[in-house]
Amino acid sequence: MLAPPFSFSAFVALSLVPLAQAHPIENPVESRLPTRWFHHEDHPVHALFRRGDNGEQFEEPGSPAWTDAYPVLTPNATAMPQAWKDALKAAEDAGKIPRIPQSKSDGDDPVYPKGVDPESPEVCSTTPKCRQPDDIWDAPAGYFGTGFDDGPYLGSSMLYDFLEEKHIGATHFMIGMYIRADPATFVRAFNMEGADIAVHTYSHLYMTTLSNEDVLAQLAWTMQIIHDTTGGRVPRYWRPPYGDADNRVRAIAKEVLGMQIIMWNQDTEDWSMGQTGGTTKEQIAKSMSQWLAGPKTTGLIVLEHELNNATVQAFIDAVPEIEANGWKMVSQARLADGDLDNGQAGVWQNAADSTGDVNPMSVGDSAVGPAPTATENDNSNPDETSGADDAGATTDPDNHSATGEGDDQSGSLSSFSQPSLPSCLALFATLISLTLA
Numbered sequence: 001m002l003a004p005p006f007s008f009s010a011f012v013a014l015s016l017v018p019l020a021q022a023h024p025i026e027n028p029v030e031s032r033l034p035t036r037w038f039h040h041e042d043h044p045v046h047a048l049f050r051r052g053d054n055g056e057q058f059e060e061p062g063s064p065a066w067t068d069a070y071p072v073l074t075p076n077a078t079a080m081p082q083a084w085k086d087a088l089k090a091a092e093d094a095g096k097i098p099r100i101p102q103s104k105s106d107g108d109d110p111v112y113p114k115g116v117d118p119e120s121p122e123v124c125s126t127t128p129k130c131r132q133p134d135d136i137w138d139a140p141a142g143y144f145g146t147g148f149d150d151g152p153y154l155g156s157s158m159l160y161d162f163l164e165e166k167h168i169g170a171t172h173f174m175i176g177m178y179i180r181a182d183p184a185t186f187v188r189a190f191n192m193e194g195a196d197i198a199v200h201t202y203s204h205l206y207m208t209t210l211s212n213e214d215v216l217a218q219l220a221w222t223m224q225i226i227h228d229t230t231g232g233r234v235p236r237y238w239r240p241p242y243g244d245a246d247n248r249v250r251a252i253a254k255e256v257l258g259m260q261i262i263m264w265n266q267d268t269e270d271w272s273m274g275q276t277g278g279t280t281k282e283q284i285a286k287s288m289s290q291w292l293a294g295p296k297t298t299g300l301i302v303l304e305h306e307l308n309n310a311t312v313q314a315f316i317d318a319v320p321e322i323e324a325n326g327w328k329m330v331s332q333a334r335l336a337d338g339d340l341d342n343g344q345a346g347v348w349q350n351a352a353d354s355t356g357d358v359n360p361m362s363v364g365d366s367a368v369g370p371a372p373t374a375t376e377n378d379n380s381n382p383d384e385t386s387g388a389d390d391a392g393a394t395t396d397p398d399n400h401s402a403t404g405e406g407d408d409q410s411g412s413l414s415s416f417s418q419p420s421l422p423s424c425l426a427l428f429a430t431l432i433s434l435t436l437a
């Protein structure tokens, strides 16, 4: 059975695809649900990823034809599809992509050229927690937004076993080159009950350090491999590696690709376990207890990873406490939809100004509403404006979480360092050699 967003004609077209090209488009769990992590089929951004003239044809995940269609590591922007370059150029020409200088990073927090203030409304860097109305940082009161970064990876099997057994839905912020390296695990995530897929870029770089073209290539190639491996679904949400984005990067994701950022309001720093100076499972448990025993307003979006079994175990260890404290666990991508199973409103967006209340309105609706009639590249709803346009309407960076902050971990959103790419690549090489062994 196909998901409602896919038309009958698409169904017929796909039914005619020879078996050799069959792929996991049947997704009985997702098919009962409205569009959530992926755009409605009418959304114009599909034009950038559609392949084939007469209905879509998809290669078998893991087959040579599938594997050869994607970059191995960091994509070469010069070689990306012309349609993507044209879409970027159109957005730039329309003034939708703010001209903010690229930052530099030597593996630590990115640094902008002298005179560029990352906290200014024009730049609004996520590293010092500058928020835009379109960003998702918080969950509604009483909700624990569930999600994991950096899959499919070494902790994924253990995590998926647990999520399946406990019927817990989560958002998986996937890395494109890891999907290419481990399509079976990706497909397992896609088919899991309640699982949602989101974009975590192709090779996990600091996005504000990249040119517009390279930002686009990082996002679009990840969207392409997800699209091609999920029967043509185009993701609506992404999370910047190291939490590094600004108005320029936001606008490329939003205006060209129709994607919105999901950040977090608490950080376990689980990735650093086992590293010199890294956190410990005891420290994670202590932070979790503090957040979970605290007030339910604002709800929690906790940064966690499916990097390895230890990071997964840290989540598993917290689940009894999440339940005992009465938190409702919901996949982060569904917090925004406003159609949570119990009828609750969607995610808490930012206040319009530094004193207003946060709104329980549904940002996700704009993305799944009637298809915009404007040009193919204008993915924005009339009610929504680009990051650039909203630059004046920020935010209350220090007052997002009413309580529960207090120890030195919770205030540390600015020290997002995750494994640097070299250490990710070392793990990646291990994965490859394990796979080949």
Ligand SMILES: *[C@@H]1O[C@H](CO)[C@@H](O)[C@H](O)[C@H]1NC(C)=O
Pocket (backbone or CB within 6 Å): 076, 077, 078, 079
């Ligand atoms: C990137 O792609 C272009 C166009 O295909 C090619 O000329 C160039 O050599 C590539 N650069 C690298 C570093 O592979």
Ligand SMILES: *[C@@H]1O[C@H](CO)[C@@H](O)[C@H](O)[C@H]1NC(C)=O
Pocket (backbone or CB within 6 Å): 154, 155, 157, 158, 161, 309
């Ligand atoms: C992680 O857990 C998975 C599934 O439980 C198991 O197959 C794998 O061997 C574990 N990895 C390590 C390094 O212990």
Ligand SMILES: *[C@@H]1O[C@H](CO)[C@@H](O)[C@H](O)[C@H]1NC(C)=O
Pocket (backbone or CB within 6 Å): 354, 355, 396, 399, 402
């Ligand atoms: C922070 O939020 C609280 C509760 O909403 C409010 O009373 C207080 O004035 C806010 N503080 C600032 C600095 O905005």
Ligand SMILES: [Zn+2]
Pocket (backbone or CB within 6 Å): 149, 150, 200, 204, 241, 242, 418
């Ligand atoms: Zn990451």
